[in-house]
Amino acid sequence: xxxxxxxxxxxxxxxxxxxxxxxxxxxxxxxxxxxxxxxxxxxxxxxxxxxxxxxxxxxxxxxxxxxxxxxxxxxxxxxxxxxxxxxxxxxxxxxxxxxxxxxxxxxxxxxxxxxxxxxxxxxxxxxxxxxxxxxxxxxxxxxxxxxxxxxxxxxxxxxxxxxxxxxxxxxxxxxxxxxxxxxxxxxxxxxxxxxxxxxxxxxxxxxxxxxxxxxxxxxxxxxxxxxxxxxxxxxxxxxxxxxxxxxxxxxxxxxxxxxxxxxxx
Amino acid sequence: xxxxxxxxxxxxxxxxxxxxxxxxxxxxxxxxxxxxxxxxxxxxxxxxxxxxxxxxxxxxxxxxxxxxxxxxxxxxxxxxxxxxxxxxxxxxxxxxxxxxxxxxxxxxxxxxxxxxxxxxxxxxxxxxxxxxxxxxxxxxxxxxxxxxxxxxxxxxxxxxxxxxxxxxxxxxxxxxxxxxxxxxxxxxxxxxxxxxxxxxxxxxxxxxxxxxxxxxxxxxxxxxxxxxxxxxxxxxxxxxxxxxxxxxxxxxxxxx
Amino acid sequence: xxxxxxxxxxxxxxxxxxxxxxxxxxxxxxxxxxxxxxxxxxxxxxxxxxxxxxxxxxxxxxxxxxxxxxxxxxxxxxxxxxxxxxxxxxxxxxxxxxxxxxxxxxxxxxxxxxxxxxxxxxxxxxxxxxxxxxxxxxxxxxxxxxxxxxxxxxxx
Numbered sequence: 182x183x184x185x186x187x188x189x190x191x192x193x194x195x196x197x198x199x200x201x202x203x204x205x206x207x208x209x210x211x212x213x214x215x216x217x218x219x220x221x222x223x224x225x226x227x228x229x230x231x232x233x234x235x236x237x238x239x240x241x242x243x244x245x246x247x248x249x250x251x252x253x254x255x256x257x258x259x260x261x262x263x264x265x266x267x268x269x270x271x272x273x274x275x276x277x278x279x280x281x282x283x284x285x286x287x288x289x290x291x292x293x294x295x296x297x298x299x300x301x302x303x304x305x306x307x308x309x310x311x312x313x314x315x316x317x318x319x320x321x322x323x324x325x326x327x328x329x330x331x332x333x334x335x336x337x338x339x340x341x342x343x344x345x346x347x348x349x350x351x352x353x354x355x356x357x358x359x360x361x362x363x364x365x366x367x368x369x370x371x372x373x374x375x376x377x378x379x380x381x382x383x384x385x386x387x388x389x390x391x392x393x394x395x396x397x398x399x400x401x402x403x404x405x406x407x408x409x410x411x412x413x414x415x416x417x418x419x420x421x422x423x424x425x426x427x428x429x430x431x432x433x434x435x436x437x438x439x440x441x442x443x444x445x446x
Numbered sequence: 447x448x449x450x451x452x453x454x455x456x457x458x459x460x461x462x463x464x465x466x467x468x469x470x471x472x473x474x475x476x477x478x479x480x481x482x483x484x485x486x487x488x489x490x491x492x493x494x495x496x497x498x499x500x501x502x503x504x505x506x507x508x509x510x511x512x513x514x515x516x517x518x519x520x521x522x523x524x525x526x527x528x529x530x531x532x533x534x535x536x537x538x539x540x541x542x543x544x545x546x547x548x549x550x551x552x553x554x555x556x557x558x559x560x561x562x563x564x565x566x567x568x569x570x571x572x573x574x575x576x577x578x579x580x581x582x583x584x585x586x587x588x589x590x591x592x593x594x595x596x597x598x599x600x601x602x603x604x605x606x607x608x609x610x611x612x613x614x615x616x617x618x619x620x621x622x623x624x625x626x627x628x629x630x631x632x633x634x635x636x637x638x639x640x641x642x643x644x645x646x647x648x649x650x651x652x653x654x655x656x657x658x659x660x661x662x663x664x665x666x667x668x669x670x671x672x673x674x675x676x677x678x679x680x681x682x683x684x685x686x687x688x689x690x691x692x693x694x695x696x697x698x699x700x701x702x
Numbered sequence: 703x704x705x706x707x708x709x710x711x712x713x714x715x716x717x718x719x720x721x722x723x724x725x726x727x728x729x730x731x732x733x734x735x736x737x738x739x740x741x742x743x744x745x746x747x748x749x750x751x752x753x754x755x756x757x758x759x760x761x762x763x764x765x766x767x768x769x770x771x772x773x774x775x776x777x778x779x780x781x782x783x784x785x786x787x788x789x790x791x792x793x794x795x796x797x798x799x800x801x802x803x804x805x806x807x808x809x810x811x812x813x814x815x816x817x818x819x820x821x822x823x824x825x826x827x828x829x830x831x832x833x834x835x836x837x838x839x840x841x842x843x844x845x846x847x848x849x850x851x852x853x854x855x856x857x858x
Contacts, residue, residue: 233578259580273575276567287579289483290586489713497716536731601720608723611731630730635812638758639734643727 184247186211186343186375187232192241194227201227203399204241209392214369214376216386216407219396220421220430225379226270228396229345232377233265234258246342263291266336266344266374270351272328274320274335280307281316284335291339306334309371310364326357330364337368344369346378350385358382362389383422387411395421397430467663470584474592474662477585487590488597495556495591495658496598500605502555503548507606510547511613514538519622528622532629533636535614539607540642541701546694548603549653552595553686557661560591561682564665565675573666588662595658596651603650645701652693657686733758741791743828744772747802747815748782753838755804755813761787763817768793771815787815789826797822803836813838 185208194202201224209215217225230236231243234250243250245261253261274283284303288294294302307313310330320328329349336344349365350358362385369376380386386393387407395403395410395418403410403418411422420428478484518534564587567573576583611633618624637643661682668678728734752774761769769789777784789796799820804813817832826832 235574235577259582262578262580265578267575267578269571269575269578271570273571275572275575276570277563286581290579290581486710490709492716493709493713496720497712500716500719540727540732597717598720601717601724604720604723604727607727607731611727633731634733635760637732639728639732643732643734647724 185209186246187377188242188244189228189231190242190244192228192231192243193239194224194231194236195239196227200399202231202238202396205396205401206241207394207401207404209375209377211375212369212373213391214366214378214389216378216380216390216393217396218379218381218383218386218393218421221381223396224399225381225396226347229267229347229377229379232343232345233262233267263287263339264342266339266341268329268332268336268344268346268349270348271325272320272332274323274328274332276320278320279316280312280318280320280323280331283320283331284338287335287339302338303334306338307331309368310334311360324357326353326360329353329357329361333361333364333368337372337374340372341374343375343377346376346380348380349378350380350382358385359388365389383424397421467659470588470663470666471659473582474584474589477582477589484590487586488593491590491594492598495552495560495594496602499552499555499598499602502551503602503606504609506547506551507544507609508613510543510606511535511539511610511615512617514543514610515614515617515622519618519624529624529628530632531618531622531624532614533632535618536611536633536637537642539610540637540646541698542694544603544607544610545646545649545653546690548606548650549599549657549690550687552599552602552654553657553661553683553690556595556598557657557682557686558679560595560658560661561665561668561678562675564588564591564662565668565670565678568666568668569670569672569675571670584666588666591662592655592658595654595661597654599654599657600647600650603646607646641701648701649694649697652697653690656689656693657682660686660689742769742788743791743794743826745787745789745826745828745830745832747785747787747832747835748777748780749785749802749804749835749837750782751837751840752783752785752804753813753840755785755815755838759812759814761789761815761817763793763796763819768817785815787832795825798824798826798830799834800826800832801834801836802832804838806839 187207187209189205189207189209192202192205193200205228207217207228217228219225227236231238232245232250234243234253237251246264248257248261250258250261274280275286278286281300281303284306285299288299288302292299304313304316307316310333312327312330312334315323315327315331320331323331333349346365349361353361365376365378366389368374378386378390390407393405393407393410394401397417403413403415405413410418413419413422417429419425420430514535515531518531519528522528522530522534564573567587573583573587576586615626615629619626619629664678664682664685668674755771755774757771757774759771760767761771769787771785772788773786775784775786776782785802787802796817797820799822801818801820803816803818805816806813820834
């Protein structure tokens with residue numbers, strides 16, 4: 182196996198003097214589907230934003246394809262992002278563009294392809310997510326699952342090496358969830374991608390991913406394949422995987438660590 | 447992504463925000479490409495912010511023209527000079543009311559919708575998605591709206607003036623029986639092309655840029671919540687209106 | 703692309719309407735049409751008093767505008783007002799012995815420069831000076847002259 186495509190080492194990140202991530206290290210293998218899991222608000226999405234360079238770490242490093250993300254200029258960062266596809270929560274389709282134009286946006290922006298070629302590539306991706314014939318619809322007339330699939334098509338239109346998924350399953354019905362899950366697997370294997378999925382959906386994760394990182398209380402508490410994690414003896418992992426109320430992960434608001442009486446922001 | 451200086455002293459905050467807005471403008475204008483693609487999106491925005499404001503501008507212009515003529519004739523009759531009505535109406539319109547009222551209406555009609563639209567794009571993480579696609583949202587989202595405002599407001603002001611003159615014609619010639627020949631010849635000798643007409647256009651270009659810059663700026667830096675979007679639209683209208691009137695005074699004192 | 707096309711057409715119509723409104727206003731509701739063309743020539747005239755004549759005021763022959771006042775300045779030696787007139791090139795045959803006077807349109811109207819053509823065969827050329835001028839009639843001096851005259855008659 183070659184170097185990991187994404188290497189996160191000793192990452193520390195604070196937001197407004199609140200510790201979000203504390204000494205987190207991860208190696209993400211080329212070609213795999215990896216899940217970053219944990220309770221809500223534990224900093225999973227923050228990791229995605231650190232990988233894509235939208236946030237800068239306080240200390241530690243994020244390397245994508247051997248390049249240090251935090252040391253990039255804006256131009257280098259934008260070049261690096263062309264290799265990364267992102268599917269945000271709820272899809273984040275551009276509401277003022279048709280499905281076709283949504284998917285075509287990165288091509289129009291970053292390539293000089295002919296209109297005919299753009300059309301061909303967009304229709305190809307649209308077909309691969311099973312939505313041929315929807316190209317002239319506006320995003321508001323799509324169902325949640327369809328919007329998510331269009332967003333997937335848009336995320337892979339530039340043939341990226343890495344695709345980041347932020348809660349791709351949230352708010353979908355079980356059938357749409359499985360459809361999206363299967364599409365993620367198909368796309369990953371067919372295009373030779375590396376997929377990083379942020380989710381708290383344990384059932385889908387078990388079916389879908391190769392490797393899994395579990396975060397709790399700002400720290401990485403466990404990693405491994407889904408099978409090993411389910412049978413983990415670690416109390417925090419066990420609590421999360423089986424959805425127990427009692428355990429080391431508190432459901433109570435803990436406030437700002439700097440000031441115990443801090444007001445919620 | 448908050449504007450800097452939020453924790454600084456009250457005096458420095460507006461200055462810092464002005465500077466921040468200026469940098470925003472520079473970053474936006476750095477995206478000027480004169481490409482087909484950009485032209486299309488500017489045209490699209492001209493349609494959304496300009497063409498859709500047309501009806502309200504025409505109606506308001508028409509009635510402003512009528513009421514100006516009514517007031518002017520009323521006042522001028524006391525001096526037996528009611529045939530000077532077109533001069534008074536024309537000067538008022540070209541120099542002040544046309545550019546100012548158009549810009550105020552534009553701020554209310556289009557400025558708010560620009561701010562709300564960009565704010566909502568932010569709240570639904572479309573701006574995020576764009577950044578992640580390595581597309582600069584300031585250049586892609588803000589710039590076409592800004593340019594559209596810059597182009598639309600002078601044209602809207604011209605239309606406002608045209609309909610106001612029409613209103614004045616109908617009222618003073620049709621209702622008050624002013625002689626049409628005198629009406630038009632007073633306009634054609636008394637309204638100066640350079641000072642009154644071109645000066646008014648300059649004003650509306652500045653106002654158009656001002657309103658659309660404020661709208662895209664507040665929309666772009668809106669907090670991504672429904673409350674944040676509401677605040678952004680309110681601030682857009684309030685600040686645009688105040689700045690329009692302040693800039694109007696400044697520009698007028700240089701024009702005369 | 704269909705939706706795009708409609709948008710383009712609509713904004714195109716809007717742009718054209720706006721430009722049309724500008725052109726209409728400029729030509730019909732300002733003095734733009736009254737301005738002289740590119741082809742002009744300049745003559746000067748000296749007046750002892752120009753009253754409230756302004757830059758851009760019309761120059762008329764027989765009530766027809768033939769040019770405009772380009773600049774008004776004061777001769778620092780003779781204290782005459784020097785008025786530079788810009789005359790439309792179409793009226794190139796104005797005789798050299800033409801007289802210029804500063805007149806008022808109506809009783810309270812704006813001042814303008816009225817030219818009264820003479821009978822000379824040579825025409826005014828660029829840079830020439832109109833020698834025969836009549837200054838503006840200032841109402842106050844007229845009134846005081848009248849009062850002064852009547853006062854003198856009574857005294858005799």
